[in-house]
Amino acid sequence: MVVLAVAEGEHRDGPHADRVAASAVSLTTGRERSALAAVAAGRIWRVFKPEDARQCSVYVDTQAAAASYVYAILSPGGLASPEFAEWADRDSRRYASDLSSSLRKRIHGTAMPKLSEAAARDMRRLDPDASLDTAFQAAVRILFRLLLIAWAEDEGILPYDRNDSYRRKSLTQQALRLANDPKLGAANGRGYSIFEDLKALWAVFDGGSAEMGVPAYNGGLFDNNTAIGQQIARLRLTDSTVASVLRTLLTTDADDDEPPGMADFSGMSVREFGTIYEELLEYRLSEAPQDLTADLTPADDAPGGEAKIAYLAGDPYLHDKSGQRKSTGSYFTKPFAVDHLLAEALHPALEEHLQRVANVLTTEGDAAASEALWDFAVLDPASGSGHFLVAACDMIAEQFSKFQDNNSLAGVADALDRMRSAARTALEGRDPAAEAMITDRDLLARLAARKCLYAVDISEMATELCKVAMWVRTFVPGLPMYSLDHQIVSGNILLGVPSVDEAVDLLDPPKHRKPGQGSLAAEAIRVPLDRANAYETIARRLDESDHDEIEAASAARSDAGRALESARYLFDAALALRLGFLLTDRKGRIPETTDAESIVAMVRLQDETSGSAYAALRELDPHGRRPTHLPLMFPEVYRPDRPAGPGFDCVVGNPPWEKVIVDREAWWGLHIPGVRSDPVARRRARIDAHESSNPDLAEEFEADKQRAERLKKALRRAFPDLGSGHTDLYKAFCWANIAAVRAGGTVGMVLPRSAMSDAGMAKWRRRLFKNAGGGA
Template sequence: MLLVVGYERAGGWEATVCGPGDDPAAIAGLDLRQVDRICTAALAEANPSAARRTLQRLLDGLKDQLIAGLTNQGLFASHELRHGVPIRPDWQDARTAGEALLDKTGLDLISGLGYQVSPHGSVAQVLTADGSRQAVAVLLHEEELFDRPGQRFGTVSPVMRGLAIAQDQGLHWLIVVRGTQLRLYPANPDVGVGRKGRSETFVELDLALLTEEEAGYLPLLFAPSALADNGTVVEILAASVDHASALGTRLRERVYVDVVPALAVAVARAMKADTGSELDEAELHEAYHRTLVILFRLLFVAYAEDRGLLPYQRNPRYTKKALKSFAREFTNNPVLEFDAESHDRWDDLLAVWHAVDDGNRDWGVPAYNGGLFADDPELHPSGDAIGRMRLTDAEIGPVLKALVIDVSSDGEPGPVDFRSLSVREFGTIYEGLLESSLSVAPGDLTIDPKSKAYLPAKSGDRVVVPAGAVYFHNASGARKATGSYFTKAFAVEHLLDTALEPALVDHLATVGRLLTAEDEAGAADKFFDFRVVDLAMGSGHFLVAAIDRMENRFATFLSDHPVPAVNDELLRLSQAAEKALGDAGGQVEIDISMLLRRQIARRCVYGLDLNPIAVELARLAIWIHTFVPGLPMSSLDHGLRVGNSLTGMGTVDEALAVFEPKAVVGQYSLFGEQIVDALGAARDRLVRVARTAEATKAEAREASRAHAEAMREAADAKTLLDAAVGVRLGRIPVPTDVDEALASGAAEVTVQAVQRLGAVHLPFLFPEVFMREASGFDVVLGNPPWEKVRWEPAPYWVGVSPGLIALPAKVREAKIGELRASHPLEAAHERAEQEHRAELQEYFKRGFTLRGGTHLELAQLMLERALKVLRRGGRIGLVLPRQSMVLAGWKNLRKALVEEHDLRLVQARNNAEWIFEDVHASYAVVFLATGPLTNGPVRVWVATSPDGIRSAADGNAIELSKENIESYSETDVIPWFVDSSDRDVFDRIRVRPRLSDSEGWITGHHDARWDFRGTGPDRALAVHAQPPGAWKVLMTAHVDAYAFDASAKFKQSISDLAKLVAKGRGAAVGEGGFVLDDTHPVVVVRHPSRSDDTRTLIATALPERDVLHNKGYVHAVAHQPGTSAESKLALLGLLNTNTLDWWVRRFVDRHVTAPVINQLPLPDWSGGHISAVADRVAVLLSRNHYSRLAGGIDLDDRLRGVSEDLTGAQDDDLLAVIEVLALEGYGLTAEDFLTIRKDFTDKGLSPRHLDLVLAHHKTRRTKAA
């Protein structure tokens, strides 16, 4: 029953309604005419259940202050629909057009909108306008519902069937019509600002309720002009994205500045009061953990209420305690004061959390469980502690207000519309929180206005944190955490498109073949046997997006190929949800795709992270995203785990290689048999657990119990895998048999080592993944960490000394030394961490065979781990640093990628922070996708914007064969391009002989013979003084093109030149003293140099005496004996051209390395070319005060034979002619030089140089003609 009470107000008649349901909430202040139309629409339904659903749906729209008859479920921003659309310039025309259609239904309505209709089978129509197909339409009969299977649609809902047809037809939109209701669904799973899933993302109009004043929504959302490629729907979506982005940004700012700091201080204060003492570091960590648990609970409840997943406004008892009610209270009373003596608001929160965890029948809340809200003292000690805390209204009230109240750009405060925020939007908040922690202020602190970092307050500064207070900061000591390396949606979508989607197609094709063979049981077993992992998942951003894609593919497949056992499983879940919801069940739509998404999260998704908070974040994100009203939150403890995915055994074979390093493939192994037997039993139990529905809290608990039992069954396997870790670390000897291995694995020394490393063994954690045919994951996704393994002290000590990061390097180092002396406890913790990092480095060096280079990089290790845990035919989609494509330390990994996989690479640089926010523009990124090897080319794209990534297709790729890549360098470098046109220039240069090949006009190789660094073999020769007659040691800044920068200070010199000569490396005694002889290099280059610097390849000549190059700073190019002075000078000229610099920038990351030098391509220069270049180089060097060069090259003597025209030429002209000769030698044109120009700034290749090069090039061509 629905009770309606009408009453007259000054503005007209209003109504208060109560119902339907056993204990409904009263909703006041409604327009009586609208209520009358709502009742009429409900009474027109075919049965009471449908009537109740219609009433609830339409009343929800009114209570949320939407337009009557307009329902938005995550497709657009509701704010944009309410306020943006009616002020569009085409609103009045749309309103006029819409008014004429309000009384139409069914096909008449579709035709009236302007579509031509073509039947598609028996259940759908394809809609066409002006010869262009634009959408699929499904017209429902009176008894059919959007979310329920029916006779016409088989085992799936009309929406699922329609979306499957739309995708099959390559159409972007689905329109579903039921009486006066029209819904618009996107067929693309990535469309929708607050999307949750296929069937839950839509906008609806009910023409029975839409007034003539609001009729403009009909053509603007549903007409052919709306659904065109650049139609009004696209425009409203774009405006909605902007609104949601701004809303998310404001929420993130409030969370970092207002919510978490205030909440953390309140939690820390409560903990201090409980213990009676100051909090130590471990207790501060726990305080932050509890703070985030509270935040996650609040966000979950707020999101669930806005999505209708909790009974806000459907149950008066719940509504009284709801966060949304707090939000409306705060909106109506912006100056509300909070009582410092009351705990009412905290008690209300605890009551809601208990209801979500255990259920509350009176409130209409089933038991959802899941762990986030649990308070068992043994299993969830933080939850137990939160349950015993008592925060006052003055402590929690401002936190709630900051979280749930938003002040929009127009200055109006109001409740946050969490429906406009997708779970992915929360990811930027979550990732920033993972970078942060709590500390105790050592003294009064202020805020640096530029960096926003905390600094010690000086006299007169505004103190923001008093001495001794707890404060919140990120790893750089800043007040705001940014989530800088959070992967933006366009990048995630690209990797899902190129790695996940093809794997899904292959997987479902296998299921389809089983159905064709009438093996329904096999198809059911195979259906969910698809495993996706993120090995460093953070907040689960990739996994949430992957769930959407899997749901889309799985639902489409089921629509066309029913799998009886799977459909039965989903039906049982649907029935269990309706039963748990009771009377409210008829008010909630539960589509099969919602249930699919929940099961995918339980059975197909895996992730690991070192940070327990990150794992809780990931579980929270997936719980929110896969939440089904009436069903408990599924147990995600099995798939999402705390641990280091690098330190345990990645596969069984990896462990066997430790125990039996000389064994050959296929050889019988006692160790292997024991491990496989134990894991096989655990696998069988876990597969049975996965098949349970977890439809009730009791079933969810039973699943957790069964999982624990499976882990106990696999205990021997874990012990053996632990033993492999102990052997690799050198803590125990290689065991001779299984019994010895079991004893060694259980030994205390091994147990402690495994705990220190945070080692988790993937075959033990996930036996259902590794104990199957073709073991391993189907897809590995993610944005792994890029840091080096070595210890970095500054981020650690910034918590002790705010402002530390801002200090100059040497001052910072000295300050850290002081801090170590004055803070012995923190120094002891640092030493322990340093030892841990050292142990990790040794472990990784022994266990990761494809890595290279001197410094261990986590991204390297993660890529190798991904390759090893991938099943045969699996796919990888990772975000990697640019150095993965160019540095020698990655060569083995590149070789493995090229030889064993098809590769798709998008290269991008972070200009204008389009990839990562608050990260330097020089950061360069590779979006790597691999697939099964087909011997096709490596495909490379260059992107400078999200649209560039989206447009990457086979037809516009730069294609490189395996042979191409092997020919470019000694280390299988995959060149870095700036533009797709680079390939033509690159191909013409790459065919030339290389410097070290002995096939060109000069032969040479990289030289770093002198090393005067602190640990270098020549350090004893160097002094830090500058005595008379000493030779200076070059640093990077000294080297300019054709010159030395004398303004840069020299830090070292060599005074004992006799000892230098005694080294026998080209220093000799000549006329007039010590000199560099002809065996010593003359050409030197800057070693540290980045590919995006103004110039990358910068070279000059060594004089005969007085200076030396130094490894790590300035390297040289050694020449073969007998090389002419002319060739050496010409080489120097070549090295300083933009043309060769452009080539080098394809391969350099941060250093001009030996492989880069050795593989320099030489232009096809005749003797005349070489002489012409050498003459010009001699002139340039002489103008920079060179006279005699290493090896006795006499510039004055050479210049005597040079014409006056040349000696009198401007530097710019000399450089331009050398450039032109380089272009000619490589077979390049003026147009090619314009391509080269794109890679340099005006400072690196000036407009004048460009003009002169083009002019000289034209002149030479004219003369040649």
């Protein structure tokens, strides 16, 4: 065991002080190869098992005065027996689980129904035709604004304990006032002051306040310039609604031992944000088709005809996909699966990468090695809210930190010094405790998140929460929230061309080229990609440690996007060919086109033509977005001169296990409360009756069926080896992921057992194991 002595209180009283101690412990144990470490801070000892440094936030605290516990933890006998450690670990995990479970029940049972239904009513006050889906998305965003600020105040990221001006306006103080005065909010229930106070607090978090000691974080979740942000800015939620939501989320009830107070968010892990979000994916707002009771059963079905009506016909109400309301659920990747996949896929890729950097240091020197360190790319192609990405960031930061400790790259050290200096300048000496939180490991994590990690998800809200998770995990006091809009994007990699070579071969088939003849399509794609990478290089060399650099990086990436526009049309044409939306002549070429420029012109024209091949591509996406071509989304990863080769070094994640089909009973169950629990005959009769009396919904159902059918056909054309049986999204992702990884890269996926046994996946398994011989 290694024992590290620090000043009393340093490891626990300051915000994130455990991370300061954990960084030192990680370096110490890295040298000593010890299985356990303790931080001794006066009367308090904190014991870690730091073999997995990103779990250093898991520890045992004990007072030295409690000698028996100290002896139980540290004595040879205590360490030799697993019972104590297992008991401590089991009970601490149970406590954390109870906190999380309680919060999620309050969210599902009270907070989200009140918040989303109130948002829908107010939006329809302004616009009778306002979308219920938009209202739900606004409510989700408000919920996560509240959770993030509550967590940030408890963790010390926001200066609740260090700045009187902030404390008076803080969410914690608002919650405590509500806890101590049950009548607050009810007395003026029709007022709007509480919600307006929340808007002011969100503006402080977003734009910063020198008086309150809050730097401008520029968080996308708080941005009022987005479509959802503008809707939230216009909302007027009553004091009674907001007070009820805040009490539910943020306060604890009084009991015999404790007065009412603020719920403890400091024990929440970043993963909990993702868990909550992924459970909320099961919910939607609908209009009550008839009067409903609080448990969402039709009032007419109440025994004896006596029912307390909670929703009148036409009122918005929140329910899950069964048509009922649930209070718990689990829709996220379990931590053990995340840890296992990263250990088996990401860690080997990191080892190979760092060996390559060491070779560069030997042969080309410090400057080249400092730049090569960041030339490492990890993709989660269906990221959800970022479980894998956050854990990957921790692992990369830990390995990079050890490498830097052993090699002292001057270029990397200079970048860390610049960021530390910028943070201290922003804090202006007002917050010494926050300055003490700034560690090299956290600065490295911030850089790794900006330069090495990429994510795509079909849900725009999921990508926003993925960004939040990365910001939270890589938070450095004084530094603004850097832009992640380039690395974390909303889209669908299944609907895109995965490589430059495939795009060229589709546009200019090799069988029609003479031996040694080049391709005009290849040149037409290479030139804009080179220009885009020149701009991307500018962006990557900026630290984004102040707003000027963030704006400069954003401008460079905007220039890169404009440079790629012609290539984007070429890739769209290639995808249209791949999916059979564009016909070719007998020579395999697009009729009436002779070169890449004419292809660009043709597709650009079709961009605005109803019924065109390009329109067909957009119809495949539920939001009408352009296709997601990875080489154009992330050109720096696919540059041909990349030393490791074009493509991602590691692709990791948990793709959706979902059949591409619209089930009639499941679909109508979203619109008819309780119908899925009816006996079969009654269920079908109710659906038939509802379909007949609601032609708009019947039309929507048919549109969803047709969209699913189009997507199924497109996926089978894009991935012709999907095999027989249902078209399942996980099968398509299996093929897409091995197309995204570079030669010799690694892939780690959470898959159903059928991936290894289904006859329809035999070709994929053969491809996978063939590639495994070469390291993929």
